[in-house]
Amino acid sequence: MKKSILFLFLTTGSFFTSCNKDESEPKTDVDLIGTWTYIAYVDDDEGEIQADECDGQDSLTFMSDNTFNFTYHYNFDEEVGCYKAQDAIGSWEYISDGEIELDYSNGNNVEPNNQKTPFEISGDILTLTKDEGYGVFLEKYKKK
Structure with a gap:
């Protein structure tokens, strides 16, 4: 009888734990590609x-x-108008759910410039949280 009751508790408990579904799946590096x-700023x-x-x-x-x-x-001014000022290139690494590390190796920049950057993707909007020494701000991007 004790075995039957124990079996009943174990099987009932497994129904409740196996039905738990995580609604929010963590973002991965593939989402950033x-x-x-x-x-927006x-x-x-x-x-x-x-x-x-x-x-834009x-x-x-x-x-x-x-x-x-x-x-x-x-x-810079109306005569010149909008022009491409620069390209910054570098490498990035997925650190954890919601954080990447950006290494800007721009042109003559010999020393690595690593920035741990929290991010969030909501639909087709990427939000980067940045702190460049003068306060925290957000940059928003839309996926093409």
Whole structure:
């Protein structure tokens, strides 16, 4: 009789634990692969500022070989207009759910410039949380 009761408790318990489904699957590095277009800047002081026509040409591309390319545009004045100011290249590594490490090896930059960067992907929007020494801010990108 004790064995029957024990068996009943064990099987009943397995029904409850096996039915537990995790609704939010962790993001992986595969989710980052592709080209993302800059859409907004967010900080505590100014709130969310949408990218203008020139800034909206900025893009961040994560490649499957763990390299990335950031293309930056700048609008110095109306005569010159918007122009491609630079490409920053580097490598990236998936650290954990919600964090990557970016190593900017831009041009003559001999020393590695590693930045641990929290990120979130919601639908086709990538949000990077950055701290470059003067306060935390967010950059938002839309997947192409």
